[in-house]
Amino acid sequence: MQLRYRFRLYPTAGQQQALARAFGCARVVFNDGLRARQEAHAAGLPYIKDTDLQKQVVTAAKRTEERAWLGEVSSVVLVQALADLHTGYRNFFASVTGKRKGPKVAPPRFQSRKDNRQAIRLTRNGFTLRPNGRLYVAKVGEIPVRWSRSLPSDPSSVTVVKDAAGRYFASFVVQTDPSEVLPEVTPEVGIDLGLTHFAVLSDGRKVSSPKFLRRAERKLRMAQQDLSRKAKGSSNRKKAVARVARLHARVADARRDHHHKLSTAIIRDNQAVYVEDLAVKGLARTRLAKSVHDSGWAQFTAMLEYKAARYGRVFGKVDRWLPSSQTCHVCMVVDGPKPLNVRTWTCGACRTTHDRDVNAARIVLAAGRAERQNACGGTVSPSA
Numbered sequence: 518m519q520l521r522y523r524f525r526l527y528p529t530a531g532q533q534q535a536l537a538r539a540f541g542c543a544r545v546v547f548n549d550g551l552r553a554r555q556e557a558h559a560a561g562l563p564y565i566k567d568t569d570l571q572k573q574v575v576t577a578a579k580r581t582e583e584r585a586w587l588g589e590v591s592s593v594v595l596v597q598a599l600a601d602l603h604t605g606y607r608n609f610f611a612s613v614t615g616k617r618k619g620p621k622v623a624p625p626r627f628q629s630r631k632d633n634r635q636a637i638r639l640t641r642n643g644f645t646l647r648p649n650g651r652l653y654v655a656k657v658g659e660i661p662v663r664w665s666r667s668l669p670s671d672p673s674s675v676t677v678v679k680d681a682a683g684r685y686f687a688s689f690v691v692q693t694d695p696s697e698v699l700p701e702v703t704p705e706v707g708i709d710l711g712l713t714h715f716a717v718l719s720d721g722r723k724v725s726s727p728k729f730l731r732r733a734e735r736k737l738r739m740a741q742q743d744l745s746r747k748a749k750g751s752s753n754r755k756k757a758v759a760r761v762a763r764l765h766a767r768v769a770d771a772r773r774d775h776h777h778k779l780s781t782a783i784i785r786d787n788q789a790v791y792v793e794d795l796a797v798k799g800l801a802r803t804r805l806a807k808s809v810h811d812s813g814w815a816q817f818t819a820m821l822e823y824k825a826a827r828y829g830r831v832f833g834k835v836d837r838w839l840p841s842s843q844t845c846h847v848c849m850v851v852d853g854p855k856p857l858n859v860r861t862w863t864c865g866a867c868r869t870t871h872d873r874d875v876n877a878a879r880i881v882l883a884a885g886r887a888e889r890q891n892a893c894g895g896t897v898s899p900s901a
């Protein structure tokens with residue numbers, strides 16, 4: 518199992534320049550590769566093979582006058598930028614042919630220097646961790662790192678990122694250690710991700726976003742409104758843009774922190790964790806609710822999934838649509854649709870009164886257990 522570890526980087530002014538050059542070269546190679554494939558496609562020619570594309574837009578390009586500056590950055594950076602393009606294409610093809618589940622994947626798009634996130638990826642031959650605690654990146658130098666925790670083992674690759682707020686991060690990919698598996702416990706839990714609470718658990722716990730996160734989100738909304746009132750091209754607008762980017766980064770940090778704490782606690786206390794597949798759940802929601810919540814939920818469920826793998830727990834996604842807010846978890850009778858303002862309801866069949874969200878979480882738990890038993894050759898089905 519592979520995990521990601523992220524740390525803040527503090528490159529010097531010179532290193533920032535070298536990184537800017539590397540970001541730029543990676544983007545140019547990615548875009549050149551994308552253009553070559555698009556032109557081949559438009560001309561009715563076959564898909565350019567990965568190795569041929571690399572010869573064309575890296576090896577041969579370096580020898581031309583207009584792309585000679587590609588030689589100023591590590592070739593690992595250029596090769597990995599192309600590898601990202603190949604992955605983008607493969608995901609797109611798998612999505613088109615139905616081999617990949619979940620939402621449709623768009624074909625790769627051209628990258629812009631104005632993109633919020635700039636990144637380069639390096640494999641083992643492009644970086645080293647120095648004994649002085651610095652991260653050596655080829656043709657950039659030894660970059661100071663703030664080690665907020667330790668790496669469990671040698672990383673196999675690193676992505677160096679500059680975000681919209683101008684901060685630098687290193688994201689290491691590390692193989693996990695089997696000795697981290699936790700002793701077995703009995704509880705299992707289903708989770709309903711909702712709008713009124715961030716998460717409701719089948720054991721009855723309701724988790725809201727922490728106050729500091731809600732406050733940061735409110736500040737961000739106000740800053741965005743403020744920005745929309747500034748005249749285009751004015752220096753006040755520039756300042757407002759920077760402020761929005763800063764607040765965005767703060768909200769993202771606070772949210773990630775909250776997700777980490779909650780997912781760690783849930784994985785520690787439960788042997789199995791079940792959630793609804795967001796792609797399926799999303800069909801039932803409005804566009805606005807989706808845009809606000811989906812990225813947060815996706816991040817949270819991804820954490821549950823990798824922590825489950827790391828600590829030896831079961832993680833299950835219930836990937837068929839469940840009428841979880843209409844089905845009674847006691848007798849499994851579908852009781853009919855309930856408008857969102859109905860927070861408690863009484864089952865018409867067995868007369869049990871339910872809290873809407875806790876009942877939904879228990880349905881997710883039942884469905885998750887059933888799917889797992891079916892997968893193991895069992896015969897139980899909750900909606901028989």
Ligand SMILES: [Zn+2]
Nearest residue numbers: 845848864867
């Ligand atoms: Zn019932």
